[in-house]
Amino acid sequence: xxxxxxxxxxxxxxxxxxxxxxxxxxxxxxxxxxxxxxxxxxxxxxxxxxxxxxxxxxxxxxxxxxxxxxxxxxxxxxxxxxxxxxxxxxxxxxxxxxxxxxxxxxxxxxxxxxxxxxxxxxxxxxxxxxxxxxxxxxxxxxxxx
Numbered sequence: 182x183x184x185x186x187x188x189x190x191x192x193x194x195x196x197x198x199x200x201x202x203x204x205x206x207x208x209x210x211x212x213x214x215x216x217x218x219x220x221x222x223x224x225x226x227x228x229x230x231x232x233x234x235x236x237x238x239x240x241x242x243x244x245x246x247x248x249x250x251x252x253x254x255x256x257x258x259x260x261x262x263x264x265x266x267x268x269x270x271x272x273x274x275x276x277x278x279x280x281x282x283x284x285x286x287x288x289x290x291x292x293x294x295x296x297x298x299x300x301x302x303x304x305x306x307x308x309x310x311x312x313x314x315x316x317x318x319x320x321x322x323x324x325x326x
Contacts, residue, residue, distance in 0.1 A: 198275050
């Protein structure tokens, strides 16, 4: 029984995309997933951080690759999901860790800053969920009547 449970909940061979993976929570999430046996694609706009993130994952024995992706551009997020699913044969997990914060008060905020924050924090997450759903063809595995 114990072996059956281990197989049922094993993450070995699964594939994950982690956005915002060049640093912080995103990088640590990628490392943790890789330690659990998941092949991880790290995505971010920071290419130097991505290289460091891949090295951090590989240093713990995990499998990782990187793809520069700007989550504020839907086409880039779509390409990330499609390319990952095609290249790896599957896409099992999508983690939206990209995020931005405003430094200063609302009284100091200039016009473009709220748009930039919404593009990254809201629309980037929205595009990620949509792209992952299309790439994994979730309808084939769900009862959607």
